[in-house]
Structures are given as structure tokens and as C-alpha cells.
Amino acid sequence: MPQLDGGAHRMLTVGELAERSGVAVSALHFYERKGLLASERTSGNQRRYRRDALRRVAFIRVSQRVGIPLAEIRAALESLPEGRTPTKRDWARLSSHWREALDARIAALQHLRNDLTGCIGCGCLSLRTCTLQNPDDTLGGTGDGTGPRRWD
Known part of the structure; x- marks a missing residue:
């Protein structure tokens, strides 16, 4: 006890x-x-x-x-x-496992930061070509019309 x-x-x-x-x-x-x-x-x-x-x-x-x-x-x-x-050894093992996911998030945030200038330029008036809402125009060919259809 x-x-x-x-x-x-x-x-x-x-x-x-x-x-x-x-x-x-x-x-x-x-x-x-x-x-x-x-x-x-x-x-x-x-x-x-x-x-x-x-x-x-x-x-x-x-x-x-x-x-x-x-x-x-x-x-x-x-x-x-x-x-x-x-322990210190546990932290080293676990943090190395998390490093890959962290690197992916950092890359995504850097991409988001780099695309932000283009977004400010469009003022979100062009959701069809907005690099933040519609990266690489992935929704452009779906035929669902224009406007916000998906928010991550």
C-alpha cells in the first residue's frame, strides 16, 4: 500500500x-x-x-x-x-515514430503558407481556382458547378 x-x-x-x-x-x-x-x-x-x-x-x-x-x-x-x-529511451523511440507525421504536417503547413498569397489575391472570389480550397483544381472536372463544396 x-x-x-x-x-x-x-x-x-x-x-x-x-x-x-x-x-x-x-x-x-x-x-x-x-x-x-x-x-x-x-x-x-x-x-x-x-x-x-x-x-x-x-x-x-x-x-x-x-x-x-x-x-x-x-x-x-x-x-x-x-x-x-x-524513459528517455522510450521518448527517443516514440518521437522517432511521430517524426514522419510531424514532417508531413510541416510540409502541408509550408504549402499552405506558400499558397496563402494567391488566396489573398483572389479574395476567395474564385473558388474554382483557389489554391487553398481547391488545390491543383482537383474539383474542376467534377461537373458539380462552382462554389464551396468541400472544406477540409
């Missing part, structure tokens, strides 16, 4: 975890509901977190910062043996 007093394996309250991680209590509760974080309950039904939850929260926040969806973060955490907290 985890020690809830001042022992070496003292667990953190939700307030302590929030303060030390810089993450709001409501976000910690959200992470728990989404299966990203686990707590234990005291006899008074108060949440207590193992100290390694700090590293887990840091992993979640960094992953979110680089644009990884919560579902993928959860899958990554679930892939770890016995639900352990990610």
Missing part, C-alpha cells in the same frame, strides 16, 4: 501534482478521464498520484506541444510494459 504520510514513497495530492507540473487540476482530471494518467484513492476518496506521474504529465505536455493527438499519446503510453512511465 502506498504511503500517504511523509515517507520515502509519499504520494502526491492533485494540488501538489498540479503545482509541480504547472498543469491545472482540471487538466489532470481530464487526463485521468482520457486514460493518460492514473490515481489511487484514499479512504476519504481523495486522489493520490505516484511521484512518477510528474514525468508522465511532462511526457503528455511535450507530446501535445508538438501536435500529437491525445489518442496517440494514450496509445503510446499503453504500449509501455506494465503501464510504466516513459
